[in-house]
Every structure is written in structure tokens, then in C-alpha cells.
Amino acid sequence: MRVFYEQDAPLEPLAGKTVAIIGYGSQGHAHAQNLRDSGCNVVIGQRAGGENWQLAKEHGFEPMSAADAAKAADVIQILVQDQYQPKVYNEEVLPHLKAGKTLVFAHGFNIHFNQILPPKDVDVVMVAPKGPGHLVRREYERGGGVPALIAVHQDASGQALATALAYARGIGSTRSGVLQTTFQEETETDLFGEQAVLCGGVSALIRAGYETLIEAGYQPEVAYFECMHELKLIVDLLYEGGFKKMHHSISDTAEYGDLTRGPRLVDGRVKQEMKRVLEEIQQGHFAREWILENQAGRPSFYALRRQVEEHPIEEVGERLRGMMAWLKK
Ligand SMILES: NC(=O)C1=CN([C@@H]2O[C@H](COP(=O)(O)OP(=O)(O)OC[C@H]3O[C@@H](n4cnc5c(N)ncnc54)[C@H](OP(=O)(O)O)[C@@H]3O)[C@@H](O)[C@H]2O)C=CC1
Numbered sequence: 649m650r651v652f653y654e655q656d657a658p659l660e661p662l663a664g665k666t667v668a669i670i671g672y673g674s675q676g677h678a679h680a681q682n683l684r685d686s687g688c689n690v691v692i693g694q695r696a697g698g699e700n701w702q703l704a705k706e707h708g709f710e711p712m713s714a715a716d717a718a719k720a721a722d723v724i725q726i727l728v729q730d731q732y733q734p735k736v737y738n739e740e741v742l743p744h745l746k747a748g749k750t751l752v753f754a755h756g757f758n759i760h761f762n763q764i765l766p767p768k769d770v771d772v773v774m775v776a777p778k779g780p781g782h783l784v785r786r787e788y789e790r791g792g793g794v795p796a797l798i799a800v801h802q803d804a805s806g807q808a809l810a811t812a813l814a815y816a817r818g819i820g821s822t823r824s825g826v827l828q829t830t831f832q833e834e835t836e837t838d839l840f841g842e843q844a845v846l847c848g849g850v851s852a853l854i855r856a857g858y859e860t861l862i863e864a865g866y867q868p869e870v871a872y873f874e875c876m877h878e879l880k881l882i883v884d885l886l887y888e889g890g891f892k893k894m895h896h897s898i899s900d901t902a903e904y905g906d907l908t909r910g911p912r913l914v915d916g917r918v919k920q921e922m923k924r925v926l927e928e929i930q931q932g933h934f935a936r937e938w939i940l941e942n943q944a945g946r947p948s949f950y951a952l953r954r955q956v957e958e959h960p961i962e963e964v965g966e967r968l969r970g971m972m973a974w975l976k977k
């Protein structure tokens with residue numbers, strides 16, 4: 649697998665071009681500012697009135713409608729919520745697409761699951777940072793970058809890969825490394841990662857650990873520190889140096905407990921369920937469920953979100969974090 653760095657990704661394909669960032673949210677605010685700081689000409693398509701419209705103005709942009717931004721731009725990055733993308737694309741972006749323009753995505757969902765069908769004469773690429781938008785900005789400002797996946801879905805101009813690489817450079821990702829993939833691989837692995845491990849798996853593990861300690865009579869504050877607070881510090885070690893660095897830093901007692909008890913918890917049954925989760929993604933069942941959930945006004949999403957946000961660990965966590973003055977609110 650080839651990894652692309654700064655020397656492989658000149659910015660020239662974006663020279664003299666205008667990049668539209670449609671949606672000034674988590675990813676949008678980071679891509680827009682990083683590209684501008686890299687010398688690119690950036691316009692913002694952000695619906696008016698809300699906090700992100702205001703934020704774009706505070707950051708020195710003149711936000712306009714998605715339609716006006718798509719009309720003005722050569723390269724159009726779609727960074728509105730996945731569930732709104734087909735509507736925004738059909739109503740505001742499609743009328744302004746023509747040969748020579750490039751459509752960019754940060755996640756393959758709508759292309760891979762056929763919710764957006766671009767005309768054949770435009771380039772369609774993906775530049776998907778492997779991290780939350782706020783870190784895409786923070787790492788860039790620190791002189792680094794969040795790694796990214798790139799992919800080419802349509803190469804009408806013959807320049808699609810070069811454009812994607814230039815874009816990845818503009819947001820800082822080639823400082824860390826950019827891997828080429830397909831829309832299918834990015835979509836399936838990204839959904840699996842966020843469901844089974846990063847968001848779904850970890851959150852469920854935290855809640856189960858906390859509940860186990862509370863049900864055994866331990867203090868909520870102690871349970872919070874053990875099951876949520878310290879997790880960040882352990883993950884930092886994993887991020888910096890893998891299991892080896894984590895093992896080096898934790899006590900031998902902790903390491904022995906990790907090696908002998910961890911596999912008892914995440915055993916064959918968990919892996920079996922992970923496989924089912926992956927199959928639901930691969931067969932389009934998750935996509936169908938999420939699309940229909942949105943069409944129905946998200947009744948399950950809101951009910952489940954409320955349940956999790958009302959979990960007792962949230963109350964104790966908020967109180968304890970309130971005492972940590974250095975934490976960003
Ligand atoms: N969050 C992340 O870190 C990651 C996200 N991605 C992908 O990036 C894309 C964007 O996600 P994310 O940054 O989380 O999205 P956010 O929800 O953070 O931001 C979406 C933005 O789009 C705006 N918007 C919605 N509708 C319109 C419209 N009609 N016209 C103009 N602007 C509109 C929203 O405005 P308003 O504020 O008014 O709602 C908001 O500012 C998705 O494809 C996602 O899968 C990929 C990797 C990581």
C-alpha cells in the first residue's frame with residue numbers, strides 16, 4: 649500500500665481554482681481554514697442563521713448559500729450531514745456541475761449506497777480525514793496533520809487523483825500520511841469502526857464497567873475516574889506508541905490484568921457480533937435503516953440518544969470535569 653506525503657502532493661492542481669466548502673460544521677470549519685492557510689481560494693456554502701453561519705463570519709469568511717458556493721467553485725467539497733447530502737446535492741449543487749469541476753466527499757456513504765449519482769463528466773473523489781474535524785484544525789495549527797484516506801470514484805479529467813492529493817495537502821493530511829482506498833472500503837470500514845469500536849463499542853464498555861462498579865456499591869466518582877476519565881490517558885499512550893508504549897507506562901500488575909482478563913471480556917461471542925455488524929453494513933441493511941430512520945424524523949435516534957445522555961455517569965462526569973479548569977468547555 650502506497651502512502652502519500654508532502655513531496656507526492658503538489659498544491660498546483662488547486663492553483664487559480666476556487667474551492668467551495670459546503671457545510672461549516674465539524675469537518676467544514678477545519679477544511680476551510682486549513683485550505684485558506686495553505687494559500688487556497690475558499691468560499692463557504694453554509695445555511696444562514698445558525699451558529700455555524702455565525703462562526704464562518706467570525707473566522708473571516710462571507711458564507712453564502714450552497715448553490716452560490718457550488719456555482720462559484722471548481723472544486724466542491726460536500727460537508728453537510730450525510731443524511732442531508734442527497735437533498736442539498738440535488739437541489740443546490742447538481743445544477744452548477746459541469747465538465748472540469750470536481751466533487752469531493754469526506755465519507756463515501758452517499759456515493760457507495762447510490763444516494764447521490766453525479767453526472768459522468770465531473771471528477772468525483774474522496775478526502776476523508778481519519779479524525780474529528782476539530783482535531784483536523786488543531787493538528788494543522790500545531791504544524792501537523794490528521795492522516796486521511798483518498799479515493800477516486802470518477803476520473804473524467806484524468807486529474808482526479810492529483811486534485812485529491814492537492815486537497816489532502818491543503819488540509820494538512822500529507823504531513824502525516826495519506827492512503828489511497830476505494831469509496832466502498834472507506835464507507836464499510838468507517839461505519840464498522842465507529843459502530844463496533846470507536847464510538848459504539850467503547851461507549852458500551854464504559855457504561856457496562858461503570859454500572860458494574862456502582863451495582864457493587866462503589867462510589868460514583870471513583871467509578872467515573874476508572875471507567876471514563878483514565879481511558880483518555882490510556883488511549884493517548886496507544887495513539888503515540890501502540891500496545892508496547894501502553895505496557896511500558898502502566899504497572900506490571902495492570903499489564904498482567906490486561907493480558908489475562910481482557911480476552912475473557914472480548915471473546916469469540918463479541919467477535920461473532922462484530923461480524924454481524926459488519927455484514928449489516930456490507931449488505932446495505934444499516935444504510936437502509938439509517939436512511940429510513942431519517943425519513944421518519946429519527947424517533948429511535950432521539951430516544952436512544954436521550955437514554956445515553958441521561959445515564960448517571962454523565963452527571964458525575966460533568967461535576968468532576970467542572971473542577972478541571974484546563975478542560976475546554
Ligand atoms: N465529524 C467528523 O469529524 C467527521 C465527519 N466526516 C464526514 O464529513 C461530512 C460532514 O460531517 P460533519 O462535519 O460531522 O457535519 P456537521 O454536522 O458537523 O456539519 C454540517 C454542516 O452542514 C451545514 N448544513 C446543513 N444543511 C445545509 C444546507 N442546506 N446548506 C448549507 N449548509 C448546510 C450545517 O449547518 P447547521 O449548523 O445550520 O446545521 C453544518 O454547519 C459527513 O460526510 C461526515 O460523514 C468524516 C470524517 C469525520
Ligand SMILES: CC[C@](O)(C(C)=O)C(=O)O
Binds near residue numbers: 777780841847
Ligand atoms: C469515529 C467517528 C468518525 O468516523 C470520525 C471522527 O472519523 C465520524 O464520522 O465522525
